[in-house]
Amino acid sequence: MKILIVEDEPKTGDYLRQGLAEAGFVVDLARDGWDGLELAKDSHHDLLILDVMLPGLDGWQVLDGVRRAGLDTPVLFLTARDQVEDRVKGLELGADDYLVKPFAFAELLARVRSLARRGRTGLEPTRLQVADLELDLLRRRASRAGQRVDLTAKEFALLELFMRRTGEVLPRSLIASQVWDMNFDSDTNVIDVAVRRLRLKVDEGHDHKLIHTVRGMGYVLEAAQP
Numbered sequence: 001m002k003i004l005i006v007e008d009e010p011k012t013g014d015y016l017r018q019g020l021a022e023a024g025f026v027v028d029l030a031r032d033g034w035d036g037l038e039l040a041k042d043s044h045h046d047l048l049i050l051d052v053m054l055p056g057l058d059g060w061q062v063l064d065g066v067r068r069a070g071l072d073t074p075v076l077f078l079t080a081r082d083q084v085e086d087r088v089k090g091l092e093l094g095a096d097d098y099l100v101k102p103f104a105f106a107e108l109l110a111r112v113r114s115l116a117r118r119g120r121t122g123l124e125p126t127r128l129q130v131a132d133l134e135l136d137l138l139r140r141r142a143s144r145a146g147q148r149v150d151l152t153a154k155e156f157a158l159l160e161l162f163m164r165r166t167g168e169v170l171p172r173s174l175i176a177s178q179v180w181d182m183n184f185d186s187d188t189n190v191i192d193v194a195v196r197r198l199r200l201k202v203d204e205g206h207d208h209k210l211i212h213t214v215r216g217m218g219y220v221l222e223a224a225q226p
């Protein structure tokens with residue numbers, strides 16, 4: 001899942017970018033309203049996090065530009081100004097949620113997960129299942145045959161991608177862009193290593209393997225043997 005943060009305060013922007021990246025999101029960061037609006041229009045994001053007070057365009061103007069461009073990406077506003085009229089104005093313009101600075105990162109993360117999920121289909125399942133493998137998207141837990149599988153944030157993101165696209169052969173380039181925000185030119189060994197680790201955790205000790213290598217093409221997760 002990809003998030004765009006528009007925040008001019010360097011410390012806050014870097015802190016958010018790092019925290020969300022560690023939580024398994026792919027993150028773009030813009031430092032002013034113009035760049036933010038350009039980035040929002042140029043590439044797909046599952047969620048926008050907009051500071052209100054920004055150089056160039058303010059957060060409301062960015063939101064307005066995004067909606068005028070026909071994008072219904074969910075928007076979370078960050079505002080230092082805890083005033084009722086600000087909230088009303090933002091909500092009228094189509095913001096989905098608010099967070100007043102200063103906020104706890106855990107609070108932000110909870111809102112981000114809820115908004116990013118809501119944004120995709122409106123009726124997003126909170127659990128994914130393939131054979132006896134289950135992924136609980138709310139609790140961020142994986143289990144196989146009822147046994148908990150401990151995953152890092154990246155492994156969770158990788159498994160979520162595989163399970164959402166069950167039966168589809170995913171090229172390394174696609175995995176790289178969706179989970180690591182890398183180009184195919186980057187070191188794709190990272191992907192092979194991560195898939196191998198994930199496979200050890202998911203398939204080791206089970207007769208029925210779910211994650212498969214498709215030579216020359218990529219990887220696929222499926223219940224039936226390809």
Ligand code: CA
Binds near residue numbers: 053
């Ligand atoms: Ca600001």
